[in-house]
Amino acid sequence: MAKRTVLDILVKNHAGVMAHITGLFSRRAFNVEAILCLPVADGATSRIWLLVNEDGRLEQMMRQMRKLQDVYEVAACSEYTSVFSDLTSVMNTEMETVE
Amino acid sequence: MQKMTGAECTVRLLERQGITTIAGIPGGTNLPLYDALSRSETITHILARHEQGAGFIAQGMARTTGKPAVCLATSGPGATNLVTAIADAKLDSVPLVCITGQVPTPLIGTDAFQEVDTYGMSIPITKHNFLVRSAQDLLTVIPEAFRIAMSCRPGPVLVDIPRDVQVEEIAVDAFPLPASADAPPVVAQSDIEKAAQMINSASRPVLWVGGGVVAAQADALCKEMAETASMPVTMTLMGLSVIPRDHELNIGMLGMHAERYTNMAMEGCDLIVAAGVRFDDRATGKVNEFCPNAKVIHIDIDHCELDKLRSASLGILGDIKDVFSKLLPKIDSKPRKEWNEYLGALKAAFPQHAPMESGFESPQKFIRLVGEIADDSAIVTTDVGKHQMWTAQSYPFTGGRQWLTSGGLGTMGFGLPVAIGAALAAPDKKVLCFSGDGSLLMNIQELATAVEHNVNITVILFNNQCLGLVHQQQELFFEGNIFSCEYPVALDYVTILRGFGWHVCDLAEDCSEEIVRQxxxxxxxCLIHMPVSRDEKVLPMVPPGAANRVMIGGDSNG
Known part of the structure; x- marks a missing residue:
């Protein structure tokens, strides 16, 4: 399996911001393995974690992301990958179906 | 404190930004904006006949002045029709502010009449976009849109305003200041020192300039830099007007339709000073075989362009004008005799394919003739196809914002509405639009807009009754299987254009220099109609996907 890392992104919290971020990846056929997003502080900003493969295009993706008007900060932090591993056990349980 | 509607507020903000001309088409969801616009004393509205036309008219204004221009469309089909013009502006970094009407906020997401997700649709083709939620927000959104459109690498910004936001009444205490562009990134002094040292120690340098140099208005500095270092200059399609055609250091456009000696010169260089270029495949050919032995200094205002396709030996983030003005005093004046003699020998061994003489025998000779007759200040637009490449190869450019062509997106239908926009922005200048029959038909409705405003444009129509570049590629690369690119019925363009109220000069009937002058x-x-044989090709040519050294044709002087 390719080496993974997490992109830690601080964004302006509004309805279209996720589409801006994910669009950058989808139109370059760059797969996002997992996404976490929570509002932070007073809700004016959100923090997004993207689990991605660490390949040669990552630097270009980060530069593209910094160009987005709604993105305040971008960093790559491989130590956060464990958070996604912990979530795997939760997400792997069967979905509760409403009868 | 003034009370006004969102629509009135928008129009006031546009006025304060210095906008005097807007191109657009009214419809259900932007009617409050149009009602407010009707009362503006400073803004003239240009009623286009198709929203794509409106978008390209705005592009013509923006490309001519370098300042953001505005277009206006309604929701749904109005917005979707704008899309091509916006995408074109994105790829060529043209500052636009596109304002669209949207269905009322409570109806968004209900598949209402003429509703389309304009916000979502415009994300990949704009520099930024807004969906305005309240009239109060307009006070920040409109200036922001202009600031973003014009800052650093310019680009299109879309503002989607729901109808209820346009009619909402608000009290405005004070208007925000008109937006201005952000300061460009500060260039590191160490980069300047290193670049100067690399240029001074290079024995075979080439200066490669593109649209970024035009945007930065750094053409004069580029020329001075080239002259000081005796450094030959090659241009991308977007940078053709940076150096005068007849300048002794001008070695022409590189890439797919370059002269042979230009691409060969690139093979031989040891340093490329790439300024405001983005290593597009049409310029580099197969990118990993592009000048493999040369070091690269890449100067660009957009960090994403550095190392995107070719890692630079030195990437400089900054405004080209600023970088060159700091770099120039550190450049040694050198004759570089050996290198320039080598280039002279290349030119002698592989003479220019584009004709040296003007005349009527070929489209290229005719383009030269038009260029020689026209004033040096004329603005040149093109559509996309053979005529575009012939114009790129043969028009005697003299400099500046003279050359408006669809470089990145390659949009057929670009030429006529952009010419209208250029003529509106520079009413004292002649605007020439070189076009083909395939392209002209794609926005032919704007012939009406041109007549309505009596704009000073001359369309030179090369009529070969086919999609010429497709025809050429099918002939060369699909074993002559010509399919779906010929127009079997000969349209009577002379009658069509006269029907729109245009002056017409038909060279099929009579051709002389005097007629062209008139x-x-x-x-x-005014239309100049010139029939052209389908067999007239654009040569030389690098086959798509091949390295630039692989060229078809061009070993003889046509």
Missing amino acids: ALATEGP
């Missing part, structure tokens, strides 16, 4: 001296919209 046509170019005509004030207002």
